[in-house]
Amino acid sequence: MALLEISPRFESWRSRGAGRKRKLSLFEEVEEKKLLGTVNLVRNPYTKTPYSERYFEILEKRKTLPVWQQKDRFIDILTQNQIMIVIGDTGSGKTTQIPQFVVEAGYATDRKLVACTQPRRVAATSVSRRVADEMDVKIGAEVGYSIRFEDCCGPKTILKYLTDGMLLKEATSDPLLERYNVIILDEAHERTLATDVLFGLLQTTCTHLKESRPDLKLVVMSATLESEKFQGYFSGAPVMRVPGRLYPVDIFYTEFPEKNYFEAALRTVVQIHACEPPGDILLFLTGEEEIEDACMKIRNEIRNFGDHVGPVKVLPLYSSLPPSVQHKIFESAPPPEKEGGPPGRKIVVSTNIAETSLTIDGIVYVVDPGFSKQKLYNPRTRQESLLVCPISKAGAEQRAGRAGRTQPGKCFRIYTLESFRDHLPSQTLPEILRSNLASVVLTLKKVGIDDLVHFDFMDPPAPETLMRALELLNYLGAIDDDGNLTEMGMLMSEFPLDPQMSKMLVVSPKFNCSNEILSITAMLSVPNCFLRPKEARKAADEAKARFAHVDGDHLTLLNVYHAYKENGEDPSWCCENYLNIRALQSAVNVRSQLARIMNRHNLKMCSTQFTSPQYYPDIRKAIVTGYFMQVAHREQSGRYLTVKDNQMVHLHPSTCLDHKPQWVLYGELVLGSTECSSIRMVTDVKEEWLIDIASHYYDMSNFPQCEARRALVRAYQKREREIHKLAPEGKLESRISLAQGKGLRYIELGFAAKEADRRVQFSALLRIFTSYSEFLQATAFYLRASRSSMSPTASGIILPEAISRNNEMNSGHRQHQGSYYQMRYTRGYITEQRNEFGTVFILLSRVCAVSVLLLSVSVLLLSVCSWRWNVERVLFSAML
Ligand SMILES: Nc1ncnc2c1ncn2[C@@H]1O[C@H](COP(=O)(O)OP(=O)(O)OP(=O)(O)O)[C@@H](O)[C@H]1O
Ligand SMILES: [Mg+2]
Numbered sequence: 118m119a120l121l122e123i124s125p126r127f128e129s130w131r132s133r134g135a136g137r138k139r140k141l142s143l144f145e146e147v148e149e150k151k152l153l154g155t156v157n158l159v160r161n162p163y164t165k166t167p168y169s170e171r172y173f174e175i176l177e178k179r180k181t182l183p184v185w186q187q188k189d190r191f192i193d194i195l196t197q198n199q200i201m202i203v204i205g206d207t208g209s210g211k212t213t214q215i216p217q218f219v220v221e222a223g224y225a226t227d228r229k230l231v232a233c234t235q236p237r238r239v240a241a242t243s244v245s246r247r248v249a250d251e252m253d254v255k256i257g258a259e260v261g262y263s264i265r266f267e268d269c270c271g272p273k274t275i276l277k278y279l280t281d282g283m284l285l286k287e288a289t290s291d292p293l294l295e296r297y298n299v300i301i302l303d304e305a306h307e308r309t310l311a312t313d314v315l316f317g318l319l320q321t322t323c324t325h326l327k328e329s330r331p332d333l334k335l336v337v338m339s340a341t342l343e344s345e346k347f348q349g350y351f352s353g354a355p356v357m358r359v360p361g362r363l364y365p366v367d368i369f370y371t372e373f374p375e376k377n378y379f380e381a382a383l384r385t386v387v388q389i390h391a392c393e394p395p396g397d398i399l400l401f402l403t404g405e406e407e408i409e410d411a412c413m414k415i416r417n418e419i420r421n422f423g424d425h426v427g428p429v430k431v432l433p434l435y436s437s438l439p440p441s442v443q444h445k446i447f448e449s450a451p452p453p454e455k456e457g458g459p460p461g462r463k464i465v466v467s468t469n470i471a472e473t474s475l476t477i478d479g480i481v482y483v484v485d486p487g488f489s490k491q492k493l494y495n496p497r498t499r500q501e502s503l504l505v506c507p508i509s510k511a512g513a514e515q516r517a518g519r520a521g522r523t524q525p526g527k528c529f530r531i532y533t534l535e536s537f538r539d540h541l542p543s544q545t546l547p548e549i550l551r552s553n554l555a556s557v558v559l560t561l562k563k564v565g566i567d568d569l570v571h572f573d574f575m576d577p578p579a580p581e582t583l584m585r586a587l588e589l590l591n592y593l594g595a596i597d598d599d600g601n602l603t604e605m606g607m608l609m610s611e612f613p614l615d616p617q618m619s620k621m622l623v624v625s626p627k628f629n630c631s632n633e634i635l636s637i638t639a640m641l642s643v644p645n646c647f648l649r650p651k652e653a654r655k656a657a658d659e660a661k662a663r664f665a666h667v668d669g670d671h672l673t674l675l676n677v678y679h680a681y682k683e684n685g686e687d688p689s690w691c692c693e694n695y696l697n698i699r700a701l702q703s704a705v706n707v708r709s710q711l712a713r714i715m716n717r718h719n720l721k722m723c724s725t726q727f728t729s730p731q732y733y734p735d736i737r738k739a740i741v742t743g744y745f746m747q748v749a750h751r752e753q754s755g756r757y758l759t760v761k762d763n764q765m766v767h768l769h770p771s772t773c774l775d776h777k778p779q780w781v782l783y784g785e786l787v788l789g790s791t792e793c794s795s796i797r798m799v800t801d802v803k804e805e806w807l808i809d810i811a812s813h814y815y816d817m818s819n820f821p822q823c824e825a826r827r828a829l830v831r832a833y834q835k836r837e838r839e840i841h842k843l844a845p846e847g848k849l850e851s852r853i854s855l856a857q858g859k860g861l862r863y864i865e866l867g868f869a870a871k872e873a874d875r876r877v878q879f880s881a882l883l884r885i886f887t888s889y890s891e892f893l894q895a896t897a898f899y900l901r902a903s904r905s906s907m908s909p910t911a912s913g914i915i916l917p918e919a920i921s922r923n924n925e926m927n928s929g930h931r932q933h934q935g936s937y938y939q940m941r942y943t944r945g946y947i948t949e950q951r952n953e954f955g956t957v958f959i960l961l962s963r964v965c966a967v968s969v970l971l972l973s974v975s976v977l978l979l980s981v982c983s984w985r986w987n988v989e990r991v992l993f994s995a996m997l
Pocket of ligand 2: 211212213303473474
């Protein structure tokens with residue numbers, strides 16, 4: 118890779134307002150000396166102990182921040198207004214200082230907190246740690262943070278940093294946000310989905326419910342905000358501007374547009390390392406794959422320089438990395454290899470999660486190629502995809518603002534000044550205009566906002582997107598035909614999950630598999646657990662194949678979870694099997710948190726007995742209850758078409774399915790580089806489950822003409838024939854009363870069946886049962902139970918009580934498509950392993966059976982021949 122001449126190729130441009138370094142006033146210096154002289158006398162009011170030296174060190178720096186100068190003005194405006202807007206340059210001290218000013222002004226009490234939201238988890242955790250340091254308290258005590266599946270707050274917490282999503286979740290159970298006195302919505306320019314909904318909710322709470330929460334204060338903050346728009350939205354709330362930043366940032370543009378931003382960005386990073394004075398580098402790229410590739414290439418390239426340059430620590434940063442790996446970016450740069458040698462450098466390669474709020478100590482150089490991945494939702498195809506798009510001017514300013522925080526900085530933009538001026542939009546399109554709104558609608562319904570059309574969104578979403586969300590929730594049973602939240606919807610909204618996932622979790626006890634669905638949900642909620650390092654791809658794929666389940670990826674995840682538990686959560690076992698230990702640790706944590714929510718709402722934890730042939734089908738059926746709208750059908754031509762939308766898709770290469778089932782359910786539709794999208798997280802499902810579980814969606818009266826429709830019509834006809842056979846008039850009733858006598862759990866069946874004639878009975882049953890197959894099972898059981906005095910478990914239907922009684926060590930086996938699987942059941946965890954010996958045994962037994970068959974046929978033929986020969990001989994001799 119040829120080195121790039123930085124200076125001639127980049128055109129220098131000093132940002133407006135940058136470069137203003139404030140000096141302390143004489144008065145402040147005197148104050149400081151006084152303070153330093155009485156270090157040991159000053160006690161921390163929170164811990165009641167003397168302040169540490171570090172406190173005073175940081176205090177000195179805090180006093181130089183532009184926001185510090187405006188402290189009194191800020192408190193004045195806050196006292197006089199219910200809502201205010203703060204716009205201050207990046208690094209001026211908004212996130213770290215303003216919440217502390219609010220606390221110091223007495224707005225936080227032991228019963229009512231001050232909350233400061235952040236759009237990203239990494240920002241919420243790192244900023245709260247910094248503020249805890251600044252206040253000289255322990256994180257989790259007076260200052261805490263709350264992010265999805267991690268709450269680090271305690272009874273003493275008065276200042277809480279949390280993601281906007283978490284505050285929105287809290288608003289569902291406490292719509293007036295009674296726990297808080299002041300809410301600070303930080304990085305408002307990001308216009309995330311949760312922040313926009315919070316705007317609407319808080320706007321309603323503060324403006325229209327002045328009587329209910331006259332004490333609630335709202336502060337909206339950002340560095341790059343459209344102030345008029347926000348002022349208009351918040352009924353003329355005052356704007357406080359905080360100009361200036363601590364250190365200047367020089368901005369450089371390329372002279373000519375770059376053909377390949379990736380290559381150009383890498384060249385720039387390598388050249389900075391080779392030519393520029395000490396200081397760490399932050400490079401922005403678009404996604405995980407690109408970042409990992411860049412990290413590897415940068416390491417290799419710098420290695421080629423040998424001793425001429427200092428050592429580097431290249432660190433990736435993207436949202437699916439576990440938090441502990443993400444926090445490595447805050448470690449310091451490596452020391453020089455030998456004394457007096459060139460200094461080491463830290464190089465962070467990140468997505469736009471490092472674009473706002475973060476202060477990474479030591480970052481001097483920012484390299485900005487001007488692209489990021491953005492979520493886009495197409496309500497017509499119900500497809501949400503991530504596309505690489507140019508960033509906005511606001512985004513570019515935020516990126517540059519990551520430099521110059523702890524020392525002067527430089528930002529290299531891999532695009533021209535003309536591109537910046539003329540081609541970049543001033544703001545990014547708000548997320549609410551490009552997202553699936555199902556979760557948002559469920560949240561708003563829970564909060565009690567019924568009229569979504571007139572809800573005060575800052576930028577109202579497209580009606581079609583809202584319709585799609587309502588449609589999905591209605592199909593899932595979360596809202597009724599009048600748009601009111603149902604009991605199912607209430608339960609679903611308790612979980613911090615997508616509506617589809619919460620639905621499968623809520624109904625899982627009905628399928629006797631809540632333990633398993635909980636594990637699958639936890640695995641789906643954490644980063645991908647399968648590692649695939651470039652240098653060991655084959656070994657990693659082989660390791661993954663050991664967990665592969667024939668029925669698809671969801672059950673493969675279950676296998677991984679069970680195996681991890683069986684192996685005592687052993688990190689070295691994870692390493693051997695190319696599994697991401699941190700993802701699995703998070704899955705265990707997430708599972709226990711979700712289990713707590715289930716427990717709170719009396720959702721039973723149960724499993725079908727693993728030796729039962731129903732063990733896996735039950736789990737797959739429960740998954741269908743959530744994802745029945747995400748199904749594809751294999752056409753005769755071999756390609757897959759999604760149901761109803763008829764989009765052509767193919768199975769994602771990461772799938773564990775080694776065959777192409779007729780029907781597959783998928784978790785995600787991934788937009789590919791070709792015209793055909795692919796479906797990820799795929800499970801083989803049966804058409805009868807689709808019509809049993811979601812007959813309201815698989816309704817033939819509004820199903821487009823296609824091969825899938827014809828297959829479904831056949832399935833409906835088959836089922837009609839079955840019901841006629843199984844439930845001839847009159848007979849069912851007597852079986853039901855028998856079942857009632859035994860106190861079984863399928864009693865509702867009787868009441869439904871009693872009055873109805875056979876056709877009506879069929880639809881009535883569907884409403885009461887989770888599925889028709891459950892009904893079939895129940896009926897089959899009644900038939901058997903009426904014939905014999907078998908116990909419930911022995912006759913094929915496993916009752917949850919029987920499972921919990923049977924919770925000790927157990928083992929079993931099953932056959933599937935010619936393979937032999939051995940299963941072990943240990944205190945709630947079930948593992949299944951393909952047994953090669955058993956498989957060979959099955960093969961041998963089949964070979965033996967075929968040989969015996971062939972032998973018998975040959976013997977038969979021989980005897981017929983010999984008989985004929987004998988007869989002919991007798992006849993011949995008789996003729997003679
Ligand atoms: N973890 C940290 N380590 C060292 N200095 C820090 C740290 N966090 C903050 N600072 C200092 O405090 C200053 C203000 O940080 P803060 O996050 O409050 O700025 P901000 O105005 O919110 O910026 P932005 O608009 O980029 O979010 C930084 O410029 C930096 O000098
Ligand atoms: Mg900030």
